[in-house]
Amino acid sequence: AQSVTQPDIHITVSEGASLELRCNYSYGATPYLFWYVQSPGQGLQLLLKYFSGDTLVQGIKGFEAEFKRSQSSFNLRKPSVHWSDAAEYFCAVGVGGGADGLTFGKGTHLIIQP
Amino acid sequence: KAGVTQTPRYLIKTRGQQVTLSCSPISGHRSVSWYQQTPGQGLQFLFEYFSETQRNKGNFPGRFSGRQFSNSRSEMNVSTLELGDSALYLCASSSTVVGSVVNEQYFGPGTRLTVT
Numbered sequence: 467a468q469s470v471t472q473p474d475i476h477i478t479v480s481e482g483a484s485l486e487l488r489c490n491y492s493y494g495a496t497p498y499l500f501w502y503v504q505s506p507g508q509g510l511q512l513l514l515k516y517f518s519g520d521t522l523v524q525g526i527k528g529f530e531a532e533f534k535r536s537q538s539s540f541n542l543r544k545p546s547v548h549w550s551d552a553a554e555y556f557c558a559v560g561v562g563g564g565a566d567g568l569t570f571g572k573g574t575h576l577i578i579q580p
Numbered sequence: 581k582a583g584v585t586q587t588p589r590y591l592i593k594t595r596g597q598q599v600t601l602s603c604s605p606i607s608g609h610r611s612v613s614w615y616q617q618t619p620g621q622g623l624q625f626l627f628e629y630f631s632e633t634q635r636n637k638g639n640f641p642g643r644f645s646g647r648q649f650s651n652s653r654s655e656m657n658v659s660t661l662e663l664g665d666s667a668l669y670l671c672a673s674s675s676t677v678v679g680s681v682v683n684e685q686y687f688g689p690g691t692r693l694t695v696t
Contacts, residue, residue: 507689508690509670510672510687511687512684567625567636568685570623571622
């Protein structure tokens with residue numbers, strides 16, 4: 467069965483600083499990888515996805531992620547964070563036709579310091 | 581296009597009661613998935629419906645059930661509520677793209693269920 471690990475439960479970053487959120491997955495075949503963001507009291511918004519091809523994917527709100535098969539990682543990055551980026555971030559893996567549902571990591575809570 | 585809508589947004593129920601939550605997918609999306617989100621367990625897959633058929637189900641007891649209608653709207657039902665069922669229940673819809681193995685899912689705002 468597939469699994470996703472987000473090693474950092476909380477991360478604090480100063481506004482304007484760069485950000486990297488870590489995600490490691492476990493799956494025997496080619497994974498389909500996603501990053502979602504959740505603001506308090508809200509549903510999940512898709513930031514970006516990796517299905518195949520270029521391993522560096524661009525998403526919304528200035529985020530990007532890099533798929534590294536050798537490290538089983540799909541880390542999320544942003545060069546300069548804004549106070550509005552404070553939220554919960556989830557990495558997820560999808561397999562087999564979509565009917566099996568997404569498997570999510572436990573999430574990383576991002577705090578932005580002024 | 582309107583996004584995924586879920587009703588009601590908030591619900592308070594008593595142990596032993598049953599509850600029905602509703603989800604309207606994005607227009608044209610035929611797949612609807614349900615997830616439970618709790619602080620302890622995180623986001624967990626409940627089940628997925630496509631064209632009125634349940635294609636897969638997560639590891640939840642039979643008290644959790646769902647259905648999908650011909651217009652792709654979906655409902656989930658929880659019978660004999662327990663305190664541990666208190667959670668945010670999220671619905672997600674996705675389109676079916678020919679040749680695509682996994683389709684991206686778009687989430688609704690969720691229904692916050694509190695069981696007392």
